Amino acid sequence: MSDSLHARLRHATAEAHAALERDLDWEARVATLSGYRDLLARLHGFHAVYEPAIGAALADAAFFDPRRRLAFLDADLAGLSAAAPASSPAPPRLDGAGGALGALYVLEGSTLGGTVIGRHVARLHGEGVPLAYYSGRGRAAGPLWRAxxxxxxxxxxxxxxxxxxxxxxxxxxxxxxxxxGEG
Known part of the structure; x- marks a missing residue:
């Protein structure tokens, strides 16, 4: 096949990706600081179950650990004086490395796209708003994405x-x- 697996995965997930972007309406959600805090709390619940499942299915801490983002969500929620939520969706069932990489594709892509959201949140809410989750990975972003x-x-x-x-x-x-909020 001439298309890379990455290109084929992007094509296969395009409809589900578009539905998420359409239904989330992130600009409206982050328009207020409380809306931003609520979005971070929901993301925390999601990462709390997906990161361990992906990590277990990959069984390669050196590869996966730099991609974990739950600690960034913890930091942002603490900076907003909000506790991490107790609720989370149901854990995914991932079929080996293929399933883990398919799920990780979504989380990795959100890291790249999240920098746009982070800049928007900073413009709306000013300097000092916690943005660890949406700030990306700085210079490490490119090499991590390529890897x-x-x-x-x-x-x-x-x-x-x-x-x-x-x-x-x-x-x-x-x-x-x-x-x-359905899991």
């Missing part, structure tokens, strides 16, 4: 279907959780 794409594109073709299924399911689960 992720290399890992994804190196996945055996037999595991591609698991990556597609998990990517779509993760976008759908994130949409349900962030928009309506």
């Amino acid at each position: 992720f794409r290399e890992r994804l594109d190196g996945l055996p073709e037999a595991q591609a279907a698991s990556a597609f299924t998990a990517g779509i399911a993760t976008f759908e689960a994130m949409r349900r959780w962030l928009v309506s």
Whole structure:
């Protein structure tokens, strides 16, 4: 096949990705500081179950640990004097490395796109608003994304279907959780 697995995964998840962006309406959600805090709390609940599941399915801490973002959400919520929520969606069932990389594709992509949200939040709420989650990874962002794409594109073709299924399911689960609180 001439298309990379990354390109095929992007195509396979496009509809679910568009539904998340459409239904989330992040600009309206972050228009107030309380809305921003609520969004971070929902994201915390999501990452609280997805990060451990992805980490266990990948079983490669050196690769996955730099991609974890739960601590950034903890820092932002503390900076907003908000406690981390006790609720989370149901943990995902990931089918091996393919499933883990499909789910991680969603979280990694949100890291890249999140910098746009972070700049918007900073303009709205001023200097000092906690932005650890949305600030990206600075200079590490490019190398981490390239390493992720290399890992994804190196996945055996037999595991591609698991990556597609998990990517779509993760976008759908994130949409349900962030928009309506359904897990």
